[in-house]
Amino acid sequence: MRVMVIVKANKDSEAGVMPNEKILTAMGKFNEQLVKAGVMLAGDGLHPSSKGKRVRFSGGKQTVIDGPFAETKELIAGYWLWQVRSMEEAVEWLKRSPFDGGAEVEIRPVFEAEDFGAEFTPELREQEERLRKQIAEKK
Amino acid sequence: MTTTDTHRATDAVWRIESPRLIAGLTRIVRDVGVAEDLAQDALVAALEQWPKSGVPDNPGAWLMATAKHRAIDRLRRSQLLERKHEELGRELEVKEMTVPDLEGALDDNVGDDLLRLMFISCHPVLSTEARVALTLRLLGGLTTDEIARAFLVPEPTIAQRIVRAKRTLTDKHVPFEVPRRPDLAVRLSSVLEVVYLIFNEGYSATAGDDWMRPALCEDALRIGRILAELAPREAEVHGLVALMEIQASRSKARVGPSGEPILLFDQNRAHWDQLLIRRGLAALERAESLGGTHGPYTLQAAIAACHGRALTPEETDWLRIVQLYGQLAELMPSPVVELNRAVAVAMASGPAAGLALVDALTEEPSLKAYHLLPSVRGDLLRKIGRLDEARSEFERAASLTRNARERELLLNRARTCAGGS
Incomplete structure (x- = not known):
């Protein structure tokens, strides 16, 4: 299974303060462990929300909102995509990470094909077909 | 708790x-x-x-x-x-x-120990089944119960297999070491074979409520990625990882809603996992950058990459695939590789050119019962309008396959040929 590991933003990350060398080194080591264990599929840090944008959809209207966004704790500062065998394994890996100082990191399982099951209706399938045709016509 | x-x-x-x-x-x-x-x-x-x-x-x-x-x-x-x-x-x-190898004797490197563990788990004194079980247990960290469920055998069977394998290693005094050249190449290919075997065991199980089997592909990939970090200078290790990543990228697209297999050309490429394709292409690049003649896994990965890069079947670089199959055939001559090459030639230069190659294979004893030979031949015959012959080839293919869904598909094709003649 795959999980997304979501690192929440804090005052520093939102202010664009880069982590100090000690943290960077520790994080580098942790990432190396993940790669060596074949667990890490992808991962990136994100710029503060001041560089981000949001699009709000309402009643057929689309509004673009510029960052920064206020609710710091709900924002994300980075993510990983891991391949693990269970949520428990993901938790064990996360425990080995060098976070501290009240940081909160969230783990969420990624939907796999089998999770869709009966929800993958004929309508959805038809939509897929259309998408496929579009790709074919694009060339 | x-x-x-x-x-x-x-x-x-x-x-x-x-x-x-x-x-x-x-x-x-x-x-x-x-x-x-x-x-x-x-x-x-x-x-x-x-x-x-x-x-x-x-x-x-x-x-x-x-x-x-x-x-x-x-x-x-x-x-x-x-x-x-x-x-x-x-x-x-x-x-x-x-x-006098003091450095080796005093070596305290965890990575080297893991690599040694990989080599003894896949040691030729063990049966293939034992190598697979031991590798999943020791390198994959799976419980015997997980291995048993993945291979659909009772847990005591796996437990016993592992116990016996460990005893064999002790009895035969198999040294805990990374083999030196020239043994290294042969021993490494045994390791790669085991990893790919695990992958295929998961990959070929398309039907049923066997949710454990995709996990087996993931386990193989994970062991492969670990191996790539342990032996970064071995091109074929990266070749195998590339091959598995690219093949795994198609897993969502290769099974239909009711569990039927979907062939490469008919797959919805929007369902291909782009992350895995990118990872596969990167691994392939690593393999190719290490130089030397490309081994069988690197070549197969390069072929898979040609498909992976093509957004539609029509965009496939068939000339390159023909060339790669040519290299693969030189390296490990096999009628199955030749049949694949014929399909690629047909796509690159037209059905007649492909048919000439397929015709040369019809006398091949090892392909006598291989349903894909008449199936491919039927397809090419149909394309050049020899419909009667095409129909009988499809019928023959249908009689040879053991898969009910495939038989149905082939008989359908046979019927469409009958209508045209």
């Missing part, structure tokens, strides 16, 4: 820590079975202590230190210490006399 929670947490810690732990311990006690027992003891100790004292900063080091203490206790208790010392002493003496 409930018992199940604790149990699952234990499995998770085991999965993360056991390969390195067992590898390091095997170097000390020179016996995989004993090393595994010691690792398990250390884990039990951890599960008793960690909840009270907190997880140590470096759990791996804590476990290793604990296990080492127990190793010494155990050696003392069973009065093996003296004997082992003698053995070790003798071994070291012999080593020093013949090959």
